[in-house]
Amino acid sequence: MAYVLILFPLLFAIVAAIWPSDRSRPWLVTTGAAGQAIAVLFAFQEKRIVGLGGWLVLDSAGKLVLGLTSTIFLVCALYAPTYLRQRSERPNAVFCACLLAFDAMLVVIAEAHHLGLMWVALEAATLCAAPLIYFNRNQRSLEATWKYLIIGSVGIALALLGSLFLAYSELQANLEPSLLFEDLLVQAPHLSKPWLHAAFVILFIGYGTKMGLAPMHTWKPDAYGEAPGIVGTMLAGGVTNCAFLAIVRFFGICHAAGDDQFARGLMMFMGLLSMAVAGTFIVGQRDYKRMLAYSSVEHMGILVVGISLGGVGVFGSLLHMINNGLTKAVLFLSAANIHRAFASKRVEDVSGALRRVPISGALFLCGFFAVTGSPPFGPFVSEFTIVRAAFASGRYGVAAIFLALLALVFVGMGSAVVGIVQGVPSARAEATPFRDEVGTVAPILFALALVLLLGLYLPAPLERLLVEVSTSLGGGAP
Numbered sequence: 059m060a061y062v063l064i065l066f067p068l069l070f071a072i073v074a075a076i077w078p079s080d081r082s083r084p085w086l087v088t089t090g091a092a093g094q095a096i097a098v099l100f101a102f103q104e105k106r107i108v109g110l111g112g113w114l115v116l117d118s119a120g121k122l123v124l125g126l127t128s129t130i131f132l133v134c135a136l137y138a139p140t141y142l143r144q145r146s147e148r149p150n151a152v153f154c155a156c157l158l159a160f161d162a163m164l165v166v167i168a169e170a171h172h173l174g175l176m177w178v179a180l181e182a183a184t185l186c187a188a189p190l191i192y193f194n195r196n197q198r199s200l201e202a203t204w205k206y207l208i209i210g211s212v213g214i215a216l217a218l219l220g221s222l223f224l225a226y227s228e229l230q231a232n233l234e235p236s237l238l239f240e241d242l243l244v245q246a247p248h249l250s251k252p253w254l255h256a257a258f259v260i261l262f263i264g265y266g267t268k269m270g271l272a273p274m275h276t277w278k279p280d281a282y283g284e285a286p287g288i289v290g291t292m293l294a295g296g297v298t299n300c301a302f303l304a305i306v307r308f309f310g311i312c313h314a315a316g317d318d319q320f321a322r323g324l325m326m327f328m329g330l331l332s333m334a335v336a337g338t339f340i341v342g343q344r345d346y347k348r349m350l351a352y353s354s355v356e357h358m359g360i361l362v363v364g365i366s367l368g369g370v371g372v373f374g375s376l377l378h379m380i381n382n383g384l385t386k387a388v389l390f391l392s393a394a395n396i397h398r399a400f401a402s403k404r405v406e407d408v409s410g411a412l413r414r415v416p417i418s419g420a421l422f423l424c425g426f427f428a429v430t431g432s433p434p435f436g437p438f439v440s441e442f443t444i445v446r447a448a449f450a451s452g453r454y455g456v457a458a459i460f461l462a463l464l465a466l467v468f469v470g471m472g473s474a475v476v477g478i479v480q481g482v483p484s485a486r487a488e489a490t491p492f493r494d495e496v497g498t499v500a501p502i503l504f505a506l507a508l509v510l511l512l513g514l515y516l517p518a519p520l521e522r523l524l525v526e527v528s529t530s531l532g533g534g535a536p
Contacts, residue, residue: 059097059100059101059104059107059109059116060107060108060109060110060114060115060116060169061109061114062097063094063097063098063101063116063124063165063169064162064165064166064169065162066090066093066094066097066162067090067091067094067158067159067161067162067165068158068159068162069090070086070087070089070090070093070158071090071154071155071156071158071159071162072155073086074086074087074090074151074154074155074158075151075152075154075155077151077154080142080146080149080150080151081143081146083142083150083151083154084138084139084141084142084143084150084154085139086154086158087135087138087139087154087157087158088135088136088138088139090135090158090161091128091131091132091134091135091136091161092132092135094128094131094132094161094165095128095129095132098124098125098128101116101121101124102121102125102519104116107169109169110175112171112172112238112240113170113171113172113175113238114166114169114170114171114175115169115171115239115240116168116169117171118523118526118527118530119303119306119307119527119530120168120169120303121168121523122303122376122379122380122523122524122527123167123168123299123300123303123379124165124168124169126295126299126379126380126383126384127161127164127165127168127295127296127299127300127383128161128165129384129508130291130292130295130296130383130384130386130387130505131161131164131292131296133291133387133391133501133502133504133505134157134288134291134292134387134391134501136497136500136501136504137287137288137391137497137498137501137502138154138157138288139497140495140496140497140498141286141287141288141394141497141498142154144398144492144498145286148193148194148195152189153189153190153193156186156187156189156190157190157288157289157292159186160183160186160187160190160292160296161292161296163179163180163182163183163186164183164296164297164300166179166182167179167180167183167300167303167304168300168303171238171239171240172237172238172239173221173224173225173237173239174221174237176304177214177217177218177221180214180217180265180268180297180300180301180304181214183296183297183300184206184207184210184211184214184268184297187206187289187292187293187297188203188206188207190285190286190288190289190292191203191206191281191284191285191289193285193286193289194284194286196284198280198283198284199284199285201280201284202277202280202281202283202284202285203281205276205277205280205281206277206280206281209267209274209276209277210267210268210277212267213263213264213265213266213267213268213274214264214267214268215264216260216261216263216264216267217260217261217264217265217268217304218264219260219264220256220257220258220259220260220261220262220263220264221237221257221261223253223256223257223260223261224237224242224253224254224257224261224308224311225237226250226253226257227249227250227253227254227257228242228245228249228250230249230250230253231245231248231249231250233245233248233249239307239310239311242311243310243311243314246311246312246314246315247314247315247316249311249315251315251317254311254312254315254317255317255320257308258308258309258311258312258320258321258324259324261304261305261308262305262308262321262324262325262328265301265302265304265305265308266301266305266328266362268297268298268300268301268304269298269301269302269305269358269361270298270351270354270355270358271328271329271331271332271355271358271359271362272328272331272332272334272335272336272355272359273331273335275332275335275355275358278351278352278354278355279339279348279351279352281293281351282294282347282348282350282351282354282390283345283347283348283351283403286394287390287391287393287394287395287397288390288391288394290347290350290351290386290390290394291386291387291390291391294350294354294383294386294390295382295383295384295386295387296383298354298358299379299383302358302361302362302379305362305365306365306527306531308321309321309325309365309531310530310531313531313532318368318532321366322365322366322367322368323366325362325363325365325366326362326363326366326367326456328359328362329359329360329361329362329363329366330359330363330456330459330460330463331359332355332356332358332359332362333356333359333360333363333460333463333464333467334463335352335355336352336353336355336356336359336467337356337463337466337467337470339352340352340353340356340466340467340470340471341466341469341470342470343405343470343474344404344405344406344474345403345404345405346393346396346403346405346408346474346475346478347393347397347403348403349470349471349474350386350389350390350393353386353389353429353467353471354386356463356467357378357382357429360375360378360382360441360444361375361378361379361382362375363375363444363456363460364376364378364440364443364444364447365531365533367444367447367448367451367453367456368447368451368532368533369447369450369451369533369534370443370446370447370450370528370533370534370535370536371443371444371447371448371451371533372447372528372531372532372533372534373443373524373525373528373533373534373535373536374440374441374442374443374444374446374447374536375440375444376524376527376528377436377439377440377443377512377516377524378437378440378441378443378444380436380440380512380520381428381435381436381437381439381440381509381512381513382429382437382440384436384505384508384509384512385425385428385429385435385436385437385505385509386429387501387502387505388421388422388424388425388428388502388505388506388509389422389425389426389429391498391501391502391505392418392419392421392422392425392502393422395415395418395492395494395498395499395502396408396411396415396418396419396422396478398490398492399411399414399415399418399487399490399492399493400414400483400484400486400487400490401486401487401490405474405477405478407484408477408478408487409477409478409480409481409482409483409484410479410480410481410482410483410484410487411478411479411483412479412480413482413483414483414487414488415492415493415494416494417494417499417503418494418498418499418502419478419479420479421499421502421503421506422475422478422479423475423479424506425506426471426472426475428506428509428513429471430464430467430468430471430472431464431468433513434510434513434514435509435510435512435513436508436509436510436511436512436513437509437513438513439512439513439516441464443536444460445457445460445461448460
């Protein structure tokens with residue numbers, strides 16, 4: 059099963075690359091995503107799936123990320139046929155093939171239990187994403203693609219250096235060198251502390267670049283702003299969460315070594331810095347797709363702040379990973395619909411979305427309330443859990459800063475979103491051919507329904523999985 063989950067989308071990627079018809083090819087993406095979702099459901103019935111001599115292991119943390127990325131990919135795959143039909147002026151062979159291969163690499167990252175394999179898979183995912191960002195084939199998308207590749211290459215180079223430092227911490231302690239996470243967890247109490255500290259700092263910066271934590275976030279506004287909505291969704295809900303999984307695994311090694319306080323301090327600082335930088339740039343932002351990119355920077359900060367607080371904060375962070383990923387699907391895809399309806403990403407050019415594209419406008423508004431932590435949506439529950447952890451640990455200053463930054467983002471995004479959805483559409487906007495269709499709104503409604511469900515009810519199997527991963531990281535149950 060470990061191999062099936064990877065080979066299934068890869069096989070469909072190969073078929074998509076040689077498929078002769080642009081018109082029917084997008085349905086291969088939908089079929090591949092549906093088949094993968096079924097395979098994931100079967101995989102979840104197994105306690106633990108192992109392959110490649112222990113290099114591939116689907117454990118509880120991997121299941122969380124795999125379930126999330128597979129769901130987001132399914133939403134995007136349901137959206138893809140109608141979107142690519144509307145973009146019939148562009149050939150889609152490379153787009154469909156790379157999208158499926160990109161998903162396969164995310165599966166490898168979720169299963170990878172070897173530092174080298176995880177590193178290779180994340181770099182392969184980066185390379186698969188580059189043609190997707192360049193889909194519009196203009197000067198701005200080319201610039202965004204190169205910025206994504208160059209900054210991502212710096213991050214992945216640092217991640218490789220950190221992996222070598224982690225291996226050297228074993229040699230310094232006269233231990234049998236191994237890059238398997240199971241071996242590292244067993245040997246963690248005996249690792250050389252100076253080299254372990256150095257390894258975590260470099261790994262955190264390297265994989266934090268892939269997450270988009272400030273100040274390594276500079277690729278995000280361009281990549282998210284110029285990429286199609288499907289690609290923005292997969293980057294915000296796929297790559298960033300897989301990079302977060304890598305950081306969580308390295309934090310687990312520090313925790314097993316009894317040295318997690320060092321890691322928590324760094325994560326707290328970087329998390330709050332990311333939230334502050336995001337809030338600063340969101341206020342007054344006039345490009346609503348770039349605004350969503352800065353929102354992603356904010357929420358990556360929230361994730362690492364939750365881990366750094368410990369206790370129920372770890373549970374809240376893991377839950378927020380799921381809530382944020384699904385909410386980003388709502389926002390990026392509805393923003394893509396608004397973009398095509400108004401032929402502009404500028405806030406001043408867009409007004410009356412609720413009249414021009416009523417369903418997409420309403421979904422964008424709901425996505426805004428969800429992503430800013432408003433009840434009854436899922437992010438409210440996970441953010442409240444993180445705040446509760448801050449108060450429970452006596453970190454009232456952290457809680458105050460956290461809440462103030464959430465309020466700043468709410469005001470900054472709210473001023474733009476209200477202007478977009480309210481008012482009267484311009485004559486130029488009314489003349490564009492785009493209209494809401496079942497294929498472009500039903501997948502978003504599905505994602506929004508999941509976000510609402512997680513705000514009202516947490517399914518017992520998901521809660522058990524979250525508690526299991528939280529406990530392994532020194533956290534607790536809510």
